[in-house]
Amino acid sequence: MPHVLLIARRAVGHLGYVSAVRVVSVDGVHSVQQWPPVETQPPQVHPKAPEQGAELTSHYSECFGCGEDQPGGLHMSSTIGAGHVVHSSFTVSAEHQGAPGLAHGGLLSCAFDEALGTVVGQLLRKPAVTGKLETDFRRPVPVGSTLHITAELDGTAGRKVYASARGHLGAPDGPVAVEARALFVVVDLEHFTEHGDQDALKKLRDSAREPERTDRWDINP
Ligand SMILES: CCCCCCCC/C=C\CCCCCCCC(=O)SCCNC(=O)CCNC(=O)[C@H](O)C(C)(C)COP(=O)(O)OP(=O)(O)OC[C@H]1O[C@@H](n2cnc3c(N)ncnc32)[C@H](O)[C@@H]1OP(=O)(O)O
Numbered sequence: 001m002p003h004v005l006l007i008a009r010r011a012v013g014h015l016g017y018v019s020a021v022r023v024v025s026v027d028g029v030h031s032v033q034q035w036p037p038v039e040t041q042p043p044q045v046h047p048k049a050p051e052q053g054a055e056l057t058s059h060y061s062e063c064f065g066c067g068e069d070q071p072g073g074l075h076m077s078s079t080i081g082a083g084h085v086v087h088s089s090f091t092v093s094a095e096h097q098g099a100p101g102l103a104h105g106g107l108l109s110c111a112f113d114e115a116l117g118t119v120v121g122q123l124l125r126k127p128a129v130t131g132k133l134e135t136d137f138r139r140p141v142p143v144g145s146t147l148h149i150t151a152e153l154d155g156t157a158g159r160k161v162y163a164s165a166r167g168h169l170g171a172p173d174g175p176v177a178v179e180a181r182a183l184f185v186v187v188d189l190e191h192f193t194e195h196g197d198q199d200a201l202k203k204l205r206d207s208a209r210e211p212e213r214t215d216r217w218d219i220n221p
Pocket of ligand 1: 065114116117118119121122125126129131159183187
């Protein structure tokens with residue numbers, strides 16, 4: 001069974017390069033994993049990114065992670081934290097079960113995709129999609145409990161954006177139940193117009209123009 005023995009974080013020199021080293025043990029064989037896996041630059045928060053303390057509304061009402069128009073969705077909410085951080089919360093309901101009374105692992109990964117996508121999209125203000133997502137499930141997450149997820153931008157390398165997150169069970173300082181790391185890739189808006197559904201894109205465009213929802217992601221500003 002994989003086991004992480006050590007997590008160390010270091011900041012190096014004038015580049016502000018940040019790397020975490022994880023020593024992972026599988027069947028007694030240790031291996032070292034570096035995160036981010038390549039040399040990165042410090043993330044540049046966009047000048048128009050929401051300020052610390054800002055409570056974010058759904059970027060798209062039909063988003064499975066945060067949309068209010070998805071009855072069985074995760075209905076996550078997020079707040080901008082200090083520096084390169086977004087705080088999100090996900091309360092597990094009966095619709096999210098895998099084993100009886102416990103959250104489905106795939107939905108926990110989904111919650112982390114959402115939290116990580118939010119820190120990337122909201123702080124960099126660039127369209128980006130998940131290229132790779134890796135999740136460590138450390139404790140069972142029961143129905144009715146809330147995961148408090150802290151997601152952080154770790155660095156950028158060209159179009160590649162690296163971010164990681166930890167989910168604390170029951171309280172922001174509760175035990176870590178889930179951790180995740182992801183690579184997002186910055187894309188042109190054509191990614192969505194070419195591959196997405198035109199009616200859904202129109203709905204997003206229209207909602208972004210509602211005066212009370214100016215914070216939404218306008219796909220074609
Ligand atoms: C006006 C804007 C305002 C913004 C405001 C924001 C507010 C919104 C806030 C919040 C919203 C977010 C909340 C939602 C979060 C959920 C997000 C999702 O679930 S996204 C859906 C799932 N993901 C996909 O569907 C992708 C499908 N994949 C693709 O489309 C392509 O594969 C893509 C774009 C990822 C890459 O394709 P290529 O052709 O563009 O580029 P190539 O060259 O292949 O990759 C670029 C670099 O990335 C590396 N790369 C790509 N995939 C990799 C992988 N799996 N592992 C390692 N490296 C990978 C490559 O090796 C390359 O690296 P080298 O530049 O050569 O060093």
